[in-house]
Amino acid sequence: MKSTLDDAPDHEAPTLCANSRGQPWTVSGFRASWRKLRIQLEKQNLIEPGLTLYGLRHTVATILREIGLNDRDLAAALGHETEAMGTALCKRG
Known part of the structure; x- marks a missing residue:
């Protein structure tokens, strides 16, 4: 996890992770991005459907x-x- 966080882009968000603009995620923005990623990971059989x-x-x-x-x-x-x-x-x- 440390190496993943070390490789993440610098940002000024007061949160652990930030969006592509370096700002804290909005609820709707995170849900939309998560949905796209979840579908992709399900298609690749990397996660179970419905996570x-x-x-x-x-x-x-x-x-x-x-x-x-x-x-x-x-x-x-x-x-x-x-x-x-x-x-x-x-x-x-």
Whole structure:
């Protein structure tokens, strides 16, 4: 993950990832981009059909926890207001 983030374009967005203009994603912009990518990945059999953004968010939270992020850093990476929100997301199955 570190190498992926290191290779990402520089941006001024107050979030972990930014859109192609270096700005934070809007909800509709992210959904549209995610839909295109999801369809492409499904056609290539790289993901199972029907993967949702919530499911993807849960997976990211779990991976971040497994690589050692503490509660504060996990909450910051996921854009949560409290540490408990990220911790709860990791515990859901």
